[in-house]
Amino acid sequence: MTDSTKKRVLAIGIPQFATASIEKLREKYIFDFIIPDPTSRMETIRKIHKAAEKNKYDACFWLFRNAPISPFTKEMLGPLVPGCRLFITGASGYDDLDVEWMTANGAYVSNVPNASTEGTAVMNLLLFLSVLRGSREAEQTMRSGKWHGNLPLMEDPCGKTVGIIGMGAIGKSFAQKIIPLGCKVIYNNRNRLSTEEETTLDIKYATLDELLSTSDVISINCPLTPSTKNLLSKKEFQKMKDDVYILNTARGSIIDEEAFIEAIQSGKVCRAGLDVFVNEPNPNPFWLTSDKVTVQPHWGGFTTSTVAMVEEAILRNIDTFFETGCPLSYVNNPLIRG
Numbered sequence: 396m397t398d399s400t401k402k403r404v405l406a407i408g409i410p411q412f413a414t415a416s417i418e419k420l421r422e423k424y425i426f427d428f429i430i431p432d433p434t435s436r437m438e439t440i441r442k443i444h445k446a447a448e449k450n451k452y453d454a455c456f457w458l459f460r461n462a463p464i465s466p467f468t469k470e471m472l473g474p475l476v477p478g479c480r481l482f483i484t485g486a487s488g489y490d491d492l493d494v495e496w497m498t499a500n501g502a503y504v505s506n507v508p509n510a511s512t513e514g515t516a517v518m519n520l521l522l523f524l525s526v527l528r529g530s531r532e533a534e535q536t537m538r539s540g541k542w543h544g545n546l547p548l549m550e551d552p553c554g555k556t557v558g559i560i561g562m563g564a565i566g567k568s569f570a571q572k573i574i575p576l577g578c579k580v581i582y583n584n585r586n587r588l589s590t591e592e593e594t595t596l597d598i599k600y601a602t603l604d605e606l607l608s609t610s611d612v613i614s615i616n617c618p619l620t621p622s623t624k625n626l627l628s629k630k631e632f633q634k635m636k637d638d639v640y641i642l643n644t645a646r647g648s649i650i651d652e653e654a655f656i657e658a659i660q661s662g663k664v665c666r667a668g669l670d671v672f673v674n675e676p677n678p679n680p681f682w683l684t685s686d687k688v689t690v691q692p693h694w695g696g697f698t699t700s701t702v703a704m705v706e707e708a709i710l711r712n713i714d715t716f717f718e719t720g721c722p723l724s725y726v727n728n729p730l731i732r733g
């Protein structure tokens with residue numbers, strides 16, 4: 396295949412692990428790489444627009460570390476259409492993409508649905524143990540030279556009822572990690588699982604109200620959609636047990652931030668473990684100063700195995716799309732638009 400007949404792919408970010416696969420695919424496709432500016436969305440947009448002035452792209456992908464440059468909208472990607480027929484995000488969530496605009500321009504939108512399951516579920520476990528054992532406060536107390544200081548006694552997982560909101564792959568994986576620790580798991584999900592699956596997983600369905608009022612720990616593991624935005628707000632916090640623990644590795648906006656902060660300040664929420672925030676990467680300073688909160692910088696998927704899987708999945712999607720006309724995983728269908 397000569398270069399003039401090869402499809403051209405714009406990569407926003409440079410894969411670290413899939414170098415051999417990229418080399419192999421270079422026989423069929425041309426890859427151009429842009430290094431996104433970690434501090435300036437506008438600078439990244441400028442680089443994309445400059446690349447689009449020089450070349451016509453058939454597909455475009457970006458990896459993972461995207462909070463500083465997101466959202467992925469017409470403003471950013473406009474000059475790539477109508478030529479670009481495939482936009483791929485390395486994340487499983489696609490709430491920061493203008494899918495409607497991409498669909499209207501005849502492009503498939505692909506995500507990588509399962510690669511980050513294990514990394515995110517392990518992050519959920521880390522935050523779970525951290526909040527129950529108050530490791531943030533204990534470390535802070537020791538570091539300030541007070542040894543135990545006035546630390547209260549902490550909690551063990553055994554015997555705790557954990558309410559998981561969102562029983563997809565991550566929710567299931569988290570449940571399977573904590574049941575051996577002696578936890579009872581109840582869940583709420585858009586669609587209830589089959590009785591067989593509930594039995595196999597050893598979990599019980601609960602309405603949202605039941606889950607809120609009976610859980611010792613509430614874990615958010617559902618996607619952010621118009622119907623889950625601010626799913627937990629003032630009214631929902633009032634229904635919770637006193638001293639409840641909250642975990643969120645899904646998306647910050649699923650919890651109403653003002654109501655959440657108020658519930659922590661009032662003591663209704665004992666401690667929270669958060670990997671996701673409203674307005675990443677510049678979260679409300681409260682989260683960085685409260686001793687009641689363990690924070691991580693949306694870091695669940697940043698393991699070598701996850702990132703390697705994401706990169707390979709993106710490349711498989713590209714190859715499959717060019718070979719068959721349809722990517723392996725996609726969240727829209729540009730063929731039946733309007």
Ligand SMILES: O=CC(=O)O
Nearest residue numbers: 486487488511696
């Ligand atoms: O947050 C991570 C993802 O959506 O994959």
